[in-house]
Amino acid sequence: AQSVTQLDSHVSVSEGTPVLLRCNYSSSYSPSLFWYVQHPNKGLQLLLKYTSAATLVKGINGFEAEFKKSETSFHLTKPSAHMSDAAEYFCVVSEGGVNRDDKIIFGKGTRLHILP
Amino acid sequence: GAVVSQHPSRVICKSGTSVKIECRSLDFQATTMFWYRQFPKQSLMLMATSNEGSKATYEQGVEKDKFLINHASLTLSTLTVTSAHPEDSSFYICSATEYTEAFFGQGTRLTVV
Numbered sequence: 001a002q003s004v005t006q007l008d009s010h011v012s013v014s015e016g017t018p019v020l021l022r023c024n025y026s027s028s029y030s031p032s033l034f035w036y037v038q039h040p041n042k043g044l045q046l047l048l049k050y051t052s053a054a055t056l057v058k059g060i061n062g063f064e065a066e067f068k069k070s071e072t073s074f075h076l077t078k079p080s081a082h083m084s085d086a087a088e089y090f091c092v093v094s095e096g097g098v099n100r101d102d103k104i105i106f107g108k109g110t111r112l113h114i115l116p
Numbered sequence: 117g118a119v120v121s122q123h124p125s126r127v128i129c130k131s132g133t134s135v136k137i138e139c140r141s142l143d144f145q146a147t148t149m150f151w152y153r154q155f156p157k158q159s160l161m162l163m164a165t166s167n168e169g170s171k172a173t174y175e176q177g178v179e180k181d182k183f184l185i186n187h188a189s190l191t192l193s194t195l196t197v198t199s200a201h202p203e204d205s206s207f208y209i210c211s212a213t214e215y216t217e218a219f220f221g222q223g224t225r226l227t228v229v
Contacts, residue, residue: 106220
């Protein structure tokens with residue numbers, strides 16, 4: 001069965017330090033994986049996505065994620081946090097195919113706090 | 117934790133008919149709800165932002181007369197796909213926010229035949 005686990009509900013880092021938001025998934029098929037960010041009162045914004053191409057995916061605003069099949073992980077990282085990165089982040093798994101309905105599973109979200 | 121219920125989970129309709137999708141926040145009041153659609157292997161696309169008691173704010177390229185959104189109460193928002201066509205077949209998902217936390221419905225698979 002599909003599942004997505006965001007291992008931390010809250011993460012706090014100091015401005016200028018690295019960010020690591022963890023995501024583990026389980027999937028019966030070759031999944032597509034996404035990271036989204038949501039700022040207060042705004043809709044989801046796509047940060048990056050993995051769809052079976054390069055395993056290291058670069059996204060917007062300096063974020064990147066690495067798809068590790070052996071570890072079933074898709075952790076999100078950023079070398080240096082900025083105050084504007086404070087938001088909620090969602091890891092999402094999507095399965096689908098020509099003859100198969102898409103399924104989409106959301107992680108429960110990780111709230112990122114940036115300390116001055 | 118908070119729960120968002122989206123109904124129906126799956127619907128098949130004939131071309132030209134209208135379909136209503138409901139999104140309910142079961143144990144909290146959601147002042148803001150979001151509606152998304154997703155095509156296979158694609159990312160979610162924000163369609164509109166719905167605030168209770170006011171008109172929805174649609175994203176660029178989304179036809180407001182085709183995708184009618186009503187947010188009549190703090191616990192219910194509806195998306196009506198009017199005069200549906202096969203190209204409207206997609207996965208629709210809603211999200212409701214409580215304070216700064218977001219919760220997602222289970223999604224609705226719409227197939228227009």
